[in-house]
Amino acid sequence: MRPKSDEYDADLYSLRGKIFRQIRQDIISGKYKSGDTLVETKLAEEFGVSRTPIREAIRQLERDGLVQYVPNKGAVVESITPQDVGDIYMVRRMIEGLSARWAAERISDEMLDDLKELVELMEFYTERGDVEQITKLDTMFHQKILEASNSRPLQRMLSTFIDYVQLARSESLRVPGRLQKTMQEHRRVYEAIAKRDPMEAEKALTDHICRAEKNLTDHMSKRK
Numbered sequence: 251m252r253p254k255s256d257e258y259d260a261d262l263y264s265l266r267g268k269i270f271r272q273i274r275q276d277i278i279s280g281k282y283k284s285g286d287t288l289v290e291t292k293l294a295e296e297f298g299v300s301r302t303p304i305r306e307a308i309r310q311l312e313r314d315g316l317v318q319y320v321p322n323k324g325a326v327v328e329s330i331t332p333q334d335v336g337d338i339y340m341v342r343r344m345i346e347g348l349s350a351r352w353a354a355e356r357i358s359d360e361m362l363d364d365l366k367e368l369v370e371l372m373e374f375y376t377e378r379g380d381v382e383q384i385t386k387l388d389t390m391f392h393q394k395i396l397e398a399s400n401s402r403p404l405q406r407m408l409s410t411f412i413d414y415v416q417l418a419r420s421e422s423l424r425v426p427g428r429l430q431k432t433m434q435e436h437r438r439v440y441e442a443i444a445k446r447d448p449m450e451a452e453k454a455l456t457d458h459i460c461r462a463e464k465n466l467t468d469h470m471s472k473r474k
Contacts, residue, residue, distance in 0.1 A: 269297055270307035277316050277327055284329035288317060332467060338418050339463035343456050345408050346392060350439060350455035353398035354448040361398045362444060368394060369440045376433045384429055385420050391436060395443070395455070422466040435461065 273293070276282050288311075293304045308325045311317045317325045357365075368391045375383040396405055408415070422428060435458035442451040 265299065266303040266306045266310075269293075269299070269303050270310050272297075273307055273311060274314075274316060277311070282327045284327055286327045287323055288325040288327065290324070335418060335463065335466055338415060339459055342408075342415065342459050345404055346396070346459060347452045347456040349396045349399040349401065349404050349408075350443065351399075351448040351452040352401055352404075353395045354443045354446050354451035356400045357398040357443060357446075361394065365391070365394050365398070365440055365443065369436055372433055372436060376429050379429065381423055381429065384432070385416075385423050388419055388423065388432065388436075389416060395439070398443075418466060419462070421469070422462050425465055425469045428462075428465050431461065431465075432458075 273282075273288070282288065288308055290301045290304050290308070294301045297304065308317060312319060312325065316328055318328050320326045368387055372384060372387045372391065375387065396408060399405075423432065435454070439451065439454040439458060442454045
C-alpha cells in the first residue's frame with residue numbers, strides 16, 4: 251500500500267535531513283575542502299539513495315552558504331574569506347564574551363562539572379595531537395558555556411551562523427602549535443567561570459577568540 255503523501259513527505263524530509271547533516275559535518279571536519287565539487291551521483295551511491303534527497307540536501311547547503319553552484323561544475327564547497335573571518339569573530343566576541351560573563355553568574359554545579367570534564371578531555375587529546383577530537387570538544391566547550399549562560403536569545407543568535415563558526419574553528423585548530431595554546435586559553439576560561447568571576451570570564455573568552463582570529467588570519471595570509 252502506497253503511503254499517504256504527507257507520510258511520504260515526512261520520510262523524505264527525515265532522509266534529506268540526515269544526509270544534509272552528514273555532508274555538512276563532512277565539510278566542517280575537512281573531509282570536503284574548499285573548491286571540492288559535491289557530485290550527486292557519487293553521493294547517492296555512498297548513501298544508498300536516489301539523487302532526489304541528495305539534491306535537496308545540497309540545496310540546503312547552498313542556502314546556508316556552505317556550497318555554491320558553479321556552472322559546468324555543480325555544487326562547489328565554499329571557502330572562508332578574510333571578511334567572513336572578521337565578521338564571524340566580531341560576532342563571536344560580542345555573543346560569547348557575554349555568555350561567559352553570564353555563565354560565571356548562573357552556571358550550575360552540574361554544568362561546571364561537565365565543563366571541567368571537557369577541559370580534561372581536551373588536555374588528554376591535545377597531548378596526542380588529535381585535531382579531530384579536539385575540534386569536537388572545542389565546539390562542545392563553547393556550547394556548554396552558552397548553555398550555562400541560560401539565555402535563549404544568545405543561543406538563538408549564535409545558532410544562525412554556527413556552521414561558519416565551526417568551519418573557522420576547524421581551520422584554526424589545524425594550524426601548527428594552535429592546539430596547545432587553545433588548551434591553555436580554555437583552562438583560563440574554565441577557571442574564571444569556576445571562581446564565579448564574571449569580568450574575568452568575559453575577558454578570558456574574548457581574549458581566546460581574539461587569538462583564534464589572529465591565528466587563522468595569519469595562516470590564511472601565508473597561503474596566498
